[in-house]
Amino acid sequence: MPGVIARILRRTPDTRYAELADMRSGFNSLAAKVQTVLDKDPYGGNIFLFRGKRGDLLKAFYWCDGGLCLFAKRLEKGRFAWPRSDSGVVALTTAQLSLLLEGFDWRQPLDAARPRTAL
Template identity: 40%
Template sequence: MTMLDLSQLDRIYLATGKTDLRKGIDGLVTVITEQFALDPYQSTLFLFCGSRKDRFKGLLWQKDGFLLLYKRFEDGRLQWPRNQAEMRQLQPAQLVRLLQGWSIDATIHDFDPAHLRLQQKNNVV
């Protein structure tokens, strides 16, 4: 059995939105080629998530055939982008974030220093 070495991948693609996870290898190859016009026979990991965010499938061509990955989380859910059906290229660090339950998009929340203004107004610093 070979381990999946992310450093050996040319690319990692994530299909945003929902994919029917009843599809097997041939069905996912069809999605890759027909819906996204990409070549599944490269050293590329393609990731798909269904309507439930607690599981996903991955498809990877290895020199002698396809490797189909399936992961189901017992606790927790994936932060899977649902905005539209597109293929989005990921960096290995983003894949790690996704698998840890974090969003692949780094977010910066607006900071409203209202409490600081209130402290200054009351001369409490």
């Protein structure tokens, strides 16, 4: 089911990401990384994204309805388009998150072709 993760995650107000993470990490170690590296509250409702070293695996970690959620997505081909940042933190819009999870390079959107006539 394409886009299922994006639909589930869309409910939260903000998405943040950190640099590379050990993809063996689970709830406790990712929560600790959110607190120490990002200096954020892992129970605040934000989505935190972590990418593996090869770039084809991504984990989304967030607090929802009284519990922690952890989702993973691995691309069969290609790598996730990962933003660069001096601070290591980037806020993504819902649209950017959806494109990222679908494997598109959301950093370089294409201009929509403008129709020449209405008919």
